[in-house]
Amino acid sequence: MPQSNTCVKTAEGQVAMATIPYPDQPGPGQAIIRTTLSTICGSDIHVVDDLPVPAGVPMGHEAVGVVEAVGAGVTAFKPGDRVISSCLLCCGTCGNCSEGQHSVCSSFNSPGNLLFGAQGEFFLVSGAQTTMAKIPDNLEDEQVLFASDIMSTGFAAIERAEIKAGDSVAVFAQGPVGLCATAGARALGAGLIIAVESIPERQAMAKRMGADIVVEPGEAVARIMALTGNRGVDIAVEALGHQVTFENACAVARLGGTVSSVGVYGRFPVLNLPTSGSFIHRKLVTTLCPIGTERLRRLMGMISGGKVDLRPLLTHSMKISETPAAYDMFRKRDGGVLKIALRP
Ligand SMILES: [Zn+2]
Ligand SMILES: [Zn+2]
Secondary structure, eight states: OOEEEEEEEEETTEEEEEEEEOOSSOOTTOEEEEEEEEOOOHHHHHHHHTSOOOTTOBOOOOEEEEEEEEOTTOOSOOTTOEEEEOSBOOOSSSHHHHTTOGGGOSSOOSSTTBOOOOSBSEEEETTHHHHEEEOOTTSOHHHHGGGGTHHHHHHHHHHTTTOOTTOOEEEEOOSHHHHHHHHHHHHTTOSOEEEEOOSHHHHHHHHHHTOSEEEOGGGHHHHHHHHTTTSOEEEEEEOSOOHHHHHHHHHHEEEEEEEEEOOOOTTOSOOOOOOSSOOOSOEEEEOOOOOSHHHHHHHHHHHHTTSOOOGGGEEEEEEGGGHHHHHHHHHHTGGGOSEEEEEO
16 A cells, blocks of 8 residues: 555644555545645644544645545546645535535544545545545645635635625634634725734734734724724624633624634633623624535635735745644744645
């Protein structure tokens, strides 16, 4: 069997490089991809630290590459195609997929339907026919990489809040997903965009991604209320996964507005809905990254059309073989790190 040098979870809180086998010939519906660009996501940290995922699983779910081989039934792709895979797998035919809810496809247990193994030289994609998309020739790997996960998630935080042209949007926390929500708010027609962030590099990046104003977390509620004439914002996005940012997002969503939660509350078994004052006549939406061929095609269309450029988020570059060290850097947020490009 061929082998791949891949980052694997070795114990709770730990990863290491390991040589793992992958099939010569992929099974029905599967494709083997040779990685050309990968990265680490905040949810990788949850998989390693907090989630009940067993040791031994190969890590990584955000990557682009070249098709090495396809299994039976995979007719949309052939060896040599440049492709991007969504971070979650979908079959295209189960009940949830038939309803257009591909991110909650019920056909895989990898565990869950998360893609695993993209932080390796090669990775296997199940449901390849509907999970992957070809990358247009005019787009570089670096331009499209985030369509697999954080761009789709960040944009969906705005889309699921049913943005209207000119809406005011506050985005709490400008980590990678929050920055994508900020970029999504601009691309999708927000009027005023207020970013909440304390780290200077992230404040600067928020402006670059489209924030009109950046406020410090400690004064966010008061500043946002003042900036909106005490009305509150139409859409308040929570992109950190902490109780306090969730409460603050609730506090600044106007009457009739929407709280859109995309943070992963991995360490918190309970999330309290604040009722001080009142929490009436708001909508609360949560979102799992929208996925699949058609979603990828639309997002790459926005990139190709020059509506969004997320390449500045790739602040660092390392080799795939250095992925465990990259986890340390990503975890500690060393040196203004946002996203680390991992290359063969
Ligand atoms: Zn992710
Ligand atoms: Zn499905």
